[in-house]
Amino acid sequence: MTEPSENTRPATLGLLLAGGLARRMGGGDKPLRTIAGRTILAHVIERLAPQCDGLLINANGDPARFADYGLPVAGDSVPDFAGPLAGILAGLDWLAQNRPGVDWMVSVAADTPFIPHDLVARLHAARLAAGVPLACVASGGWTHPVIGLWPVSLREALRHALTVEDERKIDRWTARHGVASAEWAAEPVDPFFNANRPEDLAEAERLHVLLGTA
Numbered sequence: 001m002t003e004p005s006e007n008t009r010p011a012t013l014g015l016l017l018a019g020g021l022a023r024r025m026g027g028g029d030k031p032l033r034t035i036a037g038r039t040i041l042a043h044v045i046e047r048l049a050p051q052c053d054g055l056l057i058n059a060n061g062d063p064a065r066f067a068d069y070g071l072p073v074a075g076d077s078v079p080d081f082a083g084p085l086a087g088i089l090a091g092l093d094w095l096a097q098n099r100p101g102v103d104w105m106v107s108v109a110a111d112t113p114f115i116p117h118d119l120v121a122r123l124h125a126a127r128l129a130a131g132v133p134l135a136c137v138a139s140g141g142w143t144h145p146v147i148g149l150w151p152v153s154l155r156e157a158l159r160h161a162l163t164v165e166d167e168r169k170i171d172r173w174t175a176r177h178g179v180a181s182a183e184w185a186a187e188p189v190d191p192f193f194n195a196n197r198p199e200d201l202a203e204a205e206r207l208h209v210l211l212g213t214a
């Protein structure tokens, strides 16, 4: 089987997950904090846009705070901050309603500024090689279930899990359907480093410089 390249991978929407409460950061929008003079969201968009057929921001509250990016914004339909699975469902619903013919979505936490340039191609390659409908990323031996590949065909199953079964745990839900993992090196910079706490912003500045000189 040949690996999908940038030219052969199926059309894929990029979902920027920005719907959390950022309690460890002290509240507010983590993706709008800055690294090297630009928001983390701007860094993520720069890396993800060339790999996708359009981007969508998932965020709750007033969408006007993301107006600078010129992207559509979809909020959770499941109430009360049900976690990242609620954002993934919001993305799949938006995709089904707005982009007929696009059957795949890649989700990325919008506080993860160093995502790899081959993220989407390698996620498709991983799920094809394993013969399963889902894929997520791993680095340094840890899987990161929030960053993954989702087929629109599973959206009703996801809605049922969230709204009827009260499922909140991503990896428990993906395991039911079959999930592959694509692994990246965590050195010298973990591409899935994310900024959760105020002190992580200083570390992100350091890693940004390291990447620029690596």
Ligand SMILES: Nc1nc2c(ncn2[C@@H]2O[C@H](COP(=O)(O)OP(=O)(O)OP(=O)(O)O)[C@@H](O)[C@H]2O)c(=O)[nH]1
Binding pocket: 017, 018, 019, 020, 021, 022, 023, 024, 025, 030, 058, 059, 076, 080, 081, 082, 083, 084, 086, 087, 088, 108, 109, 110, 111, 146, 196
């Ligand atoms: N749509 C949506 N996304 C969420 C929700 N909770 C977390 N996320 C997203 O899931 C990803 C991982 O979230 P966490 O870092 O664990 O949670 P957080 O709310 O951002 O931060 P903490 O409150 O500090 O845990 C981030 O991209 C969040 O924006 C939610 O209730 N709804």
